[in-house]
Structures are given as structure tokens and as C-alpha cells.
Amino acid sequence: MSLKCLSCLLLFSVLLISGCGDNSEDKIKDIGQRSVKIVATTGMITDMVKNVGGERVSVTGLMGPGVDPHLYKASAGDVSRMREADIIFYNGLHLEGAMAELFEKMQSQKMTVAVTEGIAEEKLLSPPKFEGAHDPHVWFDVSLWMETAKTVRDALIDLDSASAALYKSNAGAYLEELKILHEYVVSRASEVSQEQRVLITAHDAFNYFGRAYGFDVRGLQGISTATEAGTADVRDLSSFIVERRIPAIFVESSVPRRTIEAVQAAVKSRGFDVKIGGELYSDAMGNPETPEGKYTGMVRHNIDTIVNALRGE
Amino acid sequence: MSGYDKNKKAVEVTDLTVAYREKPVLWDIDLNVPSGILMAIVGPNGAGKTTLLKSILGLIKPAAGQVLIYGRPYEEQRHTVGYVPQRGSVDWDFPTSVLDVVMMGRYGALGWIRRPGKKERLVAMEALRKVSMDNYAHRQISQLSGGQQQRVFLARALVQDASIYFMDEPFQGVDAKTERAIISLLKELRSAGKTVVVVHHDLQTVPEYFDWVTLLNVRSIASGPVDDVFNEDNLRLAYGGLVAFKSHEHREQVKN
Amino acid sequence: MGLGEILHNLVFDYTLRTVALGSGVLGVVSGALGAFAVLRRQSLLGDSVSHTALPGIAIAFLLTGAKSPLVMIIGAAVAGWAGTLLVMGIIKTTRIKSDSALGLVLSVFFGFGLVLLTFIQKMPNARQSGLETFLFGQATALMERDVIVMAVLGALAVITMLILWKEFKILSFDPEYGVTQGFPMRTVEVILTTVLVIAIVVGLQTVGVVLMSAMVVAPAAAARQWTDRLGLMIFLAALFGAIAGISGAVISSLTLRLPTGPTIVLCISAIVLVSMMLAPNRGLFWNWIRRWYNRRLLTLNAVLADMYELAKVHDDPSHAHPAATIEAMSYRTGGVRRSLDALEESGLVQRSRMDEWALTPKGMAEAEKVIKSMEVKT
Numbered sequence: 033m034s035l036k037c038l039s040c041l042l043l044f045s046v047l048l049i050s051g052c053g054d055n056s057e058d059k060i061k062d063i064g065q066r067s068v069k070i071v072a073t074t075g076m077i078t079d080m081v082k083n084v085g086g087e088r089v090s091v092t093g094l095m096g097p098g099v100d101p102h103l104y105k106a107s108a109g110d111v112s113r114m115r116e117a118d119i120i121f122y123n124g125l126h127l128e129g130a131m132a133e134l135f136e137k138m139q140s141q142k143m144t145v146a147v148t149e150g151i152a153e154e155k156l157l158s159p160p161k162f163e164g165a166h167d168p169h170v171w172f173d174v175s176l177w178m179e180t181a182k183t184v185r186d187a188l189i190d191l192d193s194a195s196a197a198l199y200k201s202n203a204g205a206y207l208e209e210l211k212i213l214h215e216y217v218v219s220r221a222s223e224v225s226q227e228q229r230v231l232i233t234a235h236d237a238f239n240y241f242g243r244a245y246g247f248d249v250r251g252l253q254g255i256s257t258a259t260e261a262g263t264a265d266v267r268d269l270s271s272f273i274v275e276r277r278i279p280a281i282f283v284e285s286s287v288p289r290r291t292i293e294a295v296q297a298a299v300k301s302r303g304f305d306v307k308i309g310g311e312l313y314s315d316a317m318g319n320p321e322t323p324e325g326k327y328t329g330m331v332r333h334n335i336d337t338i339v340n341a342l343r344g345e
Numbered sequence: 346m347s348g349y350d351k352n353k354k355a356v357e358v359t360d361l362t363v364a365y366r367e368k369p370v371l372w373d374i375d376l377n378v379p380s381g382i383l384m385a386i387v388g389p390n391g392a393g394k395t396t397l398l399k400s401i402l403g404l405i406k407p408a409a410g411q412v413l414i415y416g417r418p419y420e421e422q423r424h425t426v427g428y429v430p431q432r433g434s435v436d437w438d439f440p441t442s443v444l445d446v447v448m449m450g451r452y453g454a455l456g457w458i459r460r461p462g463k464k465e466r467l468v469a470m471e472a473l474r475k476v477s478m479d480n481y482a483h484r485q486i487s488q489l490s491g492g493q494q495q496r497v498f499l500a501r502a503l504v505q506d507a508s509i510y511f512m513d514e515p516f517q518g519v520d521a522k523t524e525r526a527i528i529s530l531l532k533e534l535r536s537a538g539k540t541v542v543v544v545h546h547d548l549q550t551v552p553e554y555f556d557w558v559t560l561l562n563v564r565s566i567a568s569g570p571v572d573d574v575f576n577e578d579n580l581r582l583a584y585g586g587l588v589a590f591k592s593h594e595h596r597e598q599v600k601n
Numbered sequence: 602m603g604l605g606e607i608l609h610n611l612v613f614d615y616t617l618r619t620v621a622l623g624s625g626v627l628g629v630v631s632g633a634l635g636a637f638a639v640l641r642r643q644s645l646l647g648d649s650v651s652h653t654a655l656p657g658i659a660i661a662f663l664l665t666g667a668k669s670p671l672v673m674i675i676g677a678a679v680a681g682w683a684g685t686l687l688v689m690g691i692i693k694t695t696r697i698k699s700d701s702a703l704g705l706v707l708s709v710f711f712g713f714g715l716v717l718l719t720f721i722q723k724m725p726n727a728r729q730s731g732l733e734t735f736l737f738g739q740a741t742a743l744m745e746r747d748v749i750v751m752a753v754l755g756a757l758a759v760i761t762m763l764i765l766w767k768e769f770k771i772l773s774f775d776p777e778y779g780v781t782q783g784f785p786m787r788t789v790e791v792i793l794t795t796v797l798v799i800a801i802v803v804g805l806q807t808v809g810v811v812l813m814s815a816m817v818v819a820p821a822a823a824a825r826q827w828t829d830r831l832g833l834m835i836f837l838a839a840l841f842g843a844i845a846g847i848s849g850a851v852i853s854s855l856t857l858r859l860p861t862g863p864t865i866v867l868c869i870s871a872i873v874l875v876s877m878m879l880a881p882n883r884g885l886f887w888n889w890i891r892r893w894y895n896r897r898l899l900t901l902n903a904v905l906a907d908m909y910e911l912a913k914v915h916d917d918p919s920h921a922h923p924a925a926t927i928e929a930m931s932y933r934t935g936g937v938r939r940s941l942d943a944l945e946e947s948g949l950v951q952r953s954r955m956d957e958w959a960l961t962p963k964g965m966a967e968a969e970k971v972i973k974s975m976e977v978k979t
Contacts, residue, residue, distance in 0.1 A: 288731030
């Protein structure tokens with residue numbers, strides 16, 4: 033192919049592709065006649081949006097069960113789904129570490145909502161090692177998660193005011209469910225004595241959980257799974273476990289087991305036997321067909337697993 | 346000329362053809378090397394001289410042809426064939442000593458896994474003495490001059506105690522002293538009844554050093570005793586008129 | 602943390618001991634076997650095998666769904682080998698040379714591996730297998746059983762190398778001659794490559810795919826600076842590899858959140874740098890010193906010779922000349938004053954009045970010697 037021919041073809045393709053930009057204005061106009069197309073990132077957000085949006089919405093979740101949002105890189109397919117969506121919901125607070133630029137770009141084209149934006153700053157945790165950024169794992173405190181539900185409801189009403197009443201009533205019902213859930217967790221937590229309330233997991237995902245329900249929380253890796261744990265981290269953590277005679281530690285579904293198993297081996301070498309109390313759903317939920325595939329099911333599973341293991345059952 | 350046995354064929358090559366991407370490098374070569382002579386193989390660049398050697402030694406797979414050593418296929422006669430490759434075929438910066446390289450000539454006899462021991466060391470030192478390199482036995486090969494490198498390769502072939510030796514341009518780029526030492530060694534080998542086939546680059550010394558000569562340029566132009574074959578017509582055929590040839594009389598003078 | 606405490610931890614802390622042992626084994630095996638790759642001018646092969654292993658790891662996971670490192674090591678080995686065979690095939694059947702073929706296969710396989718990883722990240726429970734940790738390694742997750750597997754495989758590789766020592770030697774130095782000696786050099790090459798693949802694959806968990814090539818090439822490069830003997834070179838390569846491995850493990854244990862794999866690579870790089878600078882004979886540092894010394898000597902001799910010439914013109918050899926005159930005779934005035942001072946210290950010249958210099962009798966004799974040595978021998 034001659035050079036001239038090639039450059040013509042190139043120019044033509046560029047024009048064609050850029051011409052395929054979405055006409056946002058037209059799309060929004062007819063929103064009343066069709067279902068709202070939504071793209072959500074984590075499973076927890078997807079679940080929430082489905083509950084608040086009800087039949088009015090068609091939600092695509094990008095991150096399935098067992099996927100780590102800290103490291104998730106959007107594929108070309110994801111980007112095109114986002115382009116076609118009417119509204120994008122993500123966690124924010126840098127949970128989706130690899131997608132920050134993408135959200136910024138989408139922001140200029142359509143409603144891109146961080147569900148945590150409604151939470152007042154004083155309610156957020158800012159661990160000292162994380163250099164001024166906030167801990168994004170807010171969903172482990174059910175009361176905080178209730179706030180995000182309100183943000184989602186308000187965003188949907190903003191976009192599709194015609195169905196405001198539906199959204200309000202769905203959100204109301206969901207918030208009731210969450211309130212009951214919160215109480216359940218509190219009550220189960222109280223079954224464990226205060227000194228026994230120590231939760232050790234693969235990464236620092238459970239700080240909000242700890243604050244809300246009175247647990248002392250330690251993770252092997254930091255807030256983000258992108259940082260590798262060092263031998264000093266393993267040594268410190270295993271010393272801590274032996275000192276406090278903690279009966280069980282936990283693996284997470286979205287993080288490799290091997291790091292926690294390494295901690296267990298280190299503890300064993302010090303003559304103490306710590307069990308792996310079970311698998312927790314930290315940054316991702318379970319399989320969609322199972323109860324753990326829903327937010328409520330996931331939270332229940334977590335607290336049940338934790339309490340049963342710490343009580344020695 | 347020494348009494349060579351015309352009836353005993355040390356090397357017999359028939360119909361050897363080697364092609365590289367449909368370009369023939371050697372075409373339909375027939376070569377007979379009687380036992381107990383010094384033969385030179387000469388020809389212009391790209392004539393296929395090195396290719397011929399490597400094909401005989403099984404290093405290159407020919408498109409057609411057969412090689413017999415004392416009447417048997419080469420693969421059966423490896424132990425009786427010695428090889429001195431071109432100096433440039435290895436990286437002399439390799440971390441090893443002169444003695445080590447010479448002992449490589451015994452690897453074939455040792456077979457798999459067995460390491461060279463005292464016996465091999467003695468044989469190697471003896472070979473080094475023959476090429477006047479025994480003082481350099483533990484020298485790193487990177488510190489050798491061109492002539493010294495050539496002598497090491499020679500010694501390596503000598504320890505094989507072969508009946509036939511193939512050498513690829515052993516006189517290329519060596520000093521006069523080394524050249525004299527090498528030719529004297531070759532003549533010694535011939536006296537002991539060995540056969541030596543040498544790819545040679547210097548036409549002027551062919552009559553002085555060698556008994557037989559093969560003129561090669563993709564095809565075998567001529568092959569036989571130097572007196573019969575090494576003449577102006579054949580050289581012109583082989584080199585295509587690129588050669589200045591000393592007259593017959595002058596050659597006689599040089600020989601005497 | 603004091604050295605005593607570090608040593609104590611090295612022996613008694615399970616985690617540090619395990620990681621250090623694993624890294625040490627990695628260093629020894631990849632250092633020793635990598636040396637042969639380096640000697641055969643195939644350093645890029647280490648890089649290629651490491652990178653081509655990535656899709657093998659991903660496919661092993663896809664096929665078996667298993668999270669055990671051993672399965673993925675096998676996948677890595679198969680892919681690494683497949684890549685190498687492909688490279689050899691390309692070299693044999695096309696006009697592409699070995700460095701281009703290696704680079705080509707390396708990038709294609711690695712790219713394919715990354716695509717697979719992106720695809721796999723959507724699958725449930727994929728994260729648990731720790732596939733992404735193979736990119737840069739996760740030494741901290743090493744457990745005793747992992748180290749045992751590494752040690753057994755590594756020992757297999759090293760013992761094979763020791764047994765086939767002379768075969769590997771002749772393969773690396775003069776493979777054609779080896780053929781004429783009756784050795785199937787192709788087979789020996791296959792064995793060497795296999796052993797190298799094992800060495801590389803063993804280390805992937807610790808240092809990761811991206812950086813493993815450093816552990817294959819750097820120890821041998823450093824060792825070459827120190828010796829001209831093959832046996833010693835291989836031993837030193839293994840030693841340097843082990844030192845880098847253990848130091849890397851120790852150093853990364855001293856601070857929180859320092860990744861072990863890259864730290865090990867930094868250690869071996871430091872060793873290479875030191876070797877390049879300070880090794881006797883080849884060390885750059887010594888070369889510079891030698892050159893500087895020679896330059897000084899040359900200037901000294903030149904000044905002596907110039908003064909001799911000056912003295913010859915006058916009948917009185919002790920006639921002093923100002924420094925400027927002497928400087929005018931040499932190409933570079935820079936070293937003249939310094940040389941005059943040095944010569945004065947050795948008693949070869951003397952200062953008469955300020956800035957006027959003459960040869961002493963000793964200096965005359967020395968100058969004659971220098972001039973004689975500079976004459977061309979006929």
C-alpha cells in the first residue's frame with residue numbers, strides 16, 4: 033500500500049472514530065422511555081444500585097466476585113460500556129486505583145458519581161501510614177454504607193426525575209434492610225469478649241468495621257494490595273498474634289491466600305497454633321447466585337465467620 | 346615425494362553437493378585422497394573450501410553425496426580423523442587455559458561424563474611440546490598471539506592421534522617462525538604415514554609444501570599430484586584469470 | 602538494628618530464614634547456570650525464558666484452576682521451553698538473526714501473557730491464585746515447602762551441570778569441534794537449555810518475571826571480572842548470586858514495605874558495579890589509575906629528555922634554565938611544573954634561583970637512560 037493511500041486511510045479512520053462520540057444530550061432526553069443504563073465498579077455498589085433503581089435500571093458491574101478493585105485495570109470493553117452508560121457509579125477515595133484517570137475523563141461526558149462523596153469528611157478514616165488519603169473501605173460500616181445509598185438515590189433522581197417517587201420508595205426499603213443488618217452485626221459482635229475482638233486479615237480493609245463494631249483490626253498488607261508485604265511485616269504480625277493468643281486469622285477472597293498462610297507458618301514456628309478461621313469477602317463479594325453475592329449476604333457471612341471462629345467453634 | 350600408497354584411499358568423496366538456499370556451494374564433488382600425502386585445497390573466496398571440509402566432517406548436511414574414510418562412512422571413523430578449524434571460529438576470550446583446550450582433543454575418547462585425568466594431561470603436554478607451547482600450558486588463551494593460537498589448535502588435533510587430519514587455513518595470519526614450525530610438523534606427520542588435507546590460502550607455497558593439490562571452485566577443477574595438476578591452465582579455470590602465476594622454471598628453482 | 606540481631610533473626614525468625622534461604626538458593630542456581638548462557642553469548646536467553654514464562658503461568662491456571670505454585674512453575678517451564686524452541690525454529694527457517702528472534706518471541710509471549718492476566722482478572726477467585734505476583738515476585742509469601750521444592754529442583758540443575766561439565770564446556774567454547782569428537786551437541790544444548798529453564802522458573806516466585814533476567818546474567822558478568830578460570834568463574838557467579846539473594850532478603854526485612862525481589866536485583870547490581878570498578882586486571886578503577894600513572898611517567902621522562910637536550914647545547918650541563926623555557930619545549934605545559942617538583946624530590950634536578958632548573962649528575966645519568974630507551978631499535 034503506498035504511503036499516500038495509507039495516510040488517507042488513517043485520516044479517514046480517525047474522523048470516523050471521533051465522529052462516533054456519544055450525543056449525550058439526545059440520549060438523556062428520552063430517558064423516561066427506556067431503562068437507565070448504569071455502569072458500576074464493585075459488586076457492592078452494583079448490588080446497591082440494583083436495589084435503589086429497581087426495574088428502572090439496567091446495571092453492569094465491572095468487577096466480579098474475587099476481583100481486586102485496587103489493581104483492576106479497565107479493558108477496552110469496559111470503556112465502551114462506560115461510554116454507552118447514562119451514569120457511572122464508583123466507590124471513590126482511590127479504591128479503584130488504576131481507574132482514576134478514566135473517571136476524570138468520563139466526568140466531562142456524563143454523570144460520574146463517587147458514591148462516597150456524600151459522606152462527611154470527619155466520618156472518614158485517615159490512617160497515619162497512608163499519607164493524608166482516606167481509607168476507602170467504607171462499606172464495612174453498614175451505617176456509612178447507608179449514607180452512600182442516599183447519594184445513589186439522589187443521583188438517580190437528578191438524572192431521571194420522572195421516577196423520583198420510585199427511587200425514594202426503593203431507597204427507603206433498602207435503608208430499612210440495612211438498618212436491620214447493622215443491628216444484626218452489632219448483636220453478633222457482642223458475643224465475643226472485648227479482648228478477643230481482634231481481626232487479622234490479609235490487608236487493611238477492615239478499619240471501618242473495626243471502628244463501627246469494636247474490633248481491633250490488623251492487616252498484613254496496607255490499605256492497598258499493590259504494596260508487597262515485607263518479612264518485617266510478617267514478623268511483627270505473627271508476634272502480635274502470639275502475644276494476644278489470637279485463635280483465628282482470616283483470608284480474603286480477593287487477595288492471594290499465600291500471604292496469610294505465610295503468617296500462619298511463621299506463627300506456628302513460634303510454637304502457637306493459629307487457625308485460618310475462614311474466608312472473608314473484603315473488596316469483592318461472592319458468586320452472584322449465592323447469598324454472599326449480595327451485600328447483605330456478604331456482611332452477614334463475614335460477621336458470622338468472624339464471630340464463630342473467634343469463639344472457637 | 347614420499348612413497349604414498351596409491352591403492353589405499355584415505356578419503357573418498359563421491360558426488361558431494363551442498364546448496365544454500367538453492368545456490369550451490371559445492372557441486373558434484375568427487376575427491377580421492379590417497380593415504381600418506383600432504384594435500385592442499387585451494388580456490389578463490391567462496392569456492393566452498395571450508396564447506397567441503399565441514400561436509401566431510403559431518404558439520405554440514407550435504408544435499409547429496411557420500412564420504413568414506415578408509416572405505417567406511419565417516420561416522421564410524423571419527424576416532425581416526427583429526428580436525429583443526431579456523432582460528433576465527435572460536436571466541437578466544439573464553440576463560441580457559443591452553444592445556445584445557447588441548448585436552449579437549451581427548452574428549453571423544455573419554456566419552457560422556459568422564460573427566461580428563463592424569464593420562465590425558467600427559468598426552469596433552471606431549472603434544473604441546475611438539476608445537477613448542479609447553480611453557481604456555483597454564484596461560485589463558487586470551488593472552489596468546491595468532492601463531493600461538495594456531496599451535497594450540499594443532500596440539501589439540503595431535504592428541505587425537507588420528508590417521509587423517511583436516512586443517513582449515515592453518516597458515517593464515519601466523520608469523521614466519523610459526524609457519525615453519527607447522528609445515529615441519531606436517532611433514533613429520535606424513536613421514537609417520539598420516540594423511541593431511543589442508544585448506545590453504547597461499548598459492549605461492551603450494552608446490553613447496555604439498556604433494557597433492559585440489560583446485561576447487563564450486564566444482565572440483567582438478568585434483569592430483571602438484572606436478573601434474575598445479576599449472577597455469579587449471580589455475581585459470583579455477584580463479585577465472587585472476588592469478589599471476591610463476592613460470593614453471595621458477596618453480597623448479599624454488600624447489601631446489 | 603545491630604548486626605547481631607540481624608544474624609539472630611536470620612537463623613531464628615521463620616519468615617526471614619525462609620525468604621533468605623529461598624533467595625539464596627535462587628541466587629546460586631541462576632548464577633551458576635546463567636554463567637553458561639553468558640559465555641555462549643546468549644544472555645538475552647535468560648530474559649526471553651523469564652518473559653515467555655508469563656503466558657504459561659496464566660494458561661496453567663486457566664487449565665487447572667489450581668492455586669498451587671508448583672502447577673504454575675510447570676506451566677512456566679513449558680512456556681519457557683516452547684518459547685526457546687520457537688526462537689530456534691525462527692533462526693533456522695528464516696533470515697532473522699538470534700537477537701531479533703529472541704526479542705520478537707519475548708515481546709509477543711509477554712504481551713500475550715499480560716492480555717491473559719487482564720482476561721483472568723475478571724474470573725471469580727482468580728485473585729486468590731496470586732498470578733499477578735509472578736510479575737515482580739512475592740518473596741514474603743515463601744514457605745518452607747516452597748523453598749524445599751526450589752532447593753530440590755535447583756540441586757538437580759546444578760548436579761547436571763557438574764556431571765556434564767566438560768560437555769557444557771566444549772559446547773560453549775567450540776561446539777563444532779565437539780561434534781567432530783562424536784558428541785551430539787544438539788542434545789547437549791537441549792540439556793543445557795532445559796537446566797537453565799529450570800533455574801529460571803525456580804526463581805520466578807521470588808524475583809518475578811520482569812527482573813529474573815538480572816539474576817541470570819549479572820552474577821556471571823560480575824564473576825568474569827575476577828577470574829579467567831571457568832571453574833572459579835562459575836563458583837563466584839553462584840556465590841555472588843547467593844550473597845545478593847540473602848542480602849536482598851535481609852535488607853528488605855529491615856524496613857517496612859520494601860519489596861524483596863527488586864531489592865535482590867539492586868544488590869546484585871551493586872556487586873556488578875563493584876566488580877567492574879575494582880576487580881584486579883579488568884577493573885575500570887585500576888585502569889584509570891594505571892593510565893594516570895603512565896601519563897605522569899611519560900611527562901616525567903619527556904621533561905628529563907628535554908632538559909638533557911637543553912644541557913647538550915651548553916657545554917656546562919649544570920646551566921640552569923627557567924621553567925618557562927622547559928615548558929616551551931613540551932606539547933603540554935600542564936604537567937611540567939609538577940614533574941619538575943617530582944624530579945627535584947628524586948634528586949634528579951635542582952633549583953638554582955627562583956624558577957631556574959638544572960639537571961644533577963644523577964639526573965644526567967637518568968636522562969641518558971631514558972633517551973636510550975626511547976631510541977628505535979634497529
